[in-house]
Amino acid sequence: MTAAEKIKEMGIVPVVVLEDAMDAKPLAKALCEGGLPCAEVTFRTAAAKESIRIMLEEYPEMFVGAGTVLMTRQVDEAIEAGAKFIVSPGLDPEIVDYCIEKQIPVFPGCVTASELAQAVKRGLEVVKFFPAETSGGLAAIKALAAPYVGMKFMPTGGINLKNVRSYLESDVILACGGSWMVKKDLIQSGQFDAIRQMTADAVALVREVRGSQEK
Ligand SMILES: O=C(O)C(=O)C[C@H](O)[C@H](O)COP(=O)(O)O
Numbered sequence: 319m320t321a322a323e324k325i326k327e328m329g330i331v332p333v334v335v336l337e338d339a340m341d342a343k344p345l346a347k348a349l350c351e352g353g354l355p356c357a358e359v360t361f362r363t364a365a366a367k368e369s370i371r372i373m374l375e376e377y378p379e380m381f382v383g384a385g386t387v388l389m390t391r392q393v394d395e396a397i398e399a400g401a402k403f404i405v406s407p408g409l410d411p412e413i414v415d416y417c418i419e420k421q422i423p424v425f426p427g428c429v430t431a432s433e434l435a436q437a438v439k440r441g442l443e444v445v446k447f448f449p450a451e452t453s454g455g456l457a458a459i460k461a462l463a464a465p466y467v468g469m470k471f472m473p474t475g476g477i478n479l480k481n482v483r484s485y486l487e488s489d490v491i492l493a494c495g496g497s498w499m500v501k502k503d504l505i506q507s508g509q510f511d512a513i514r515q516m517t518a519d520a521v522a523l524v525r526e527v528r529g530s531q532e533k
Pocket residue numbers: 333360385386387405406407408427448474475476477495496497498
C-alpha cells in the first residue's frame with residue numbers, strides 16, 4: 319500500500335505538536351485505542367524526532383509521518399526516526415525534489431494554481447491544502463482541482479468535527495488533517511481519555527461518510 323492509500327484509508331490524520339517526547343507513548347495509545355493509528359508529528363518542536371521514534375517503537379502498527387518539515391535536514395531526521403511520509407505547509411522545491419530523489423512520499427502545501435503547477439511538474443498526485451478554511455475551503459479546492467484532473471488534496475488548517483464531513487464527501491479529497499482531537503492543552507494536561515474519545519468520534523464520522531459513499 320502506498321502512503322497516499324494508507325492516508326486515504328485513515329480518512330483523518332491527527333496533526334500533533336509535542337513539546338515533550340514523554341507524551342508520545344500515551345498519545346499514541348489514545349490514538350490507537352480511538353481507532354486512528356496514525357499521526358503527523360510536526361517539527362515545530364525539538365521533541366518531534368524522538369516522539370516519532372517512541373510512537374513507532376511502542377506501537378509499530380502506527381502510520382506516522384512528519385509535518386511542518388521546512389528543511390531537508392528535518393527530512394533526514396524524520397526518516398531516521400521511522401516517519402513514513404513528509405508534509406510541509408508550503409511547496410519548497412528543494413524539499414520536494416530531495417524527497418522524490420530518495421523515494422520518500424511527500425505532500426507539500428499548495429493553495430494556488432502556480433504551486434499546483436510545480437507539484438504536477440514533479441509528478442505528485444496528492445498535495446496538502448493549507449491553511450484550508452482561510453484559503454477558501456472546499457469551494458477553493460474544487461475550483462483548483464478542475465484543471466488539475468486527478469490531483470487529490472489533503473486539507474488542513476481550521477478543520478474540525480463540525481466541518482470535516484463536507485470535505486470527506488468530496489472525491490477530490492484524499493483525507494483531512496487536523497489537530498482538534500489532539501490539542502496541545504489536552505496533551506499537556508494528560509487528558510488522554512478525552513483524546514481517545516474525540517479520536518473515536520472522528521473515526522465514526524469517517525466510517526459514516528464512507529458507508530454512505532458506498533451505497
Ligand atoms: O503544514 C504543516 O506542517 C502544519 O503544521 C500545519 C498543520 O497541519 C495545521 O496547522 C493544523 O491545523 P489545525 O488543525 O487548524 O490546528
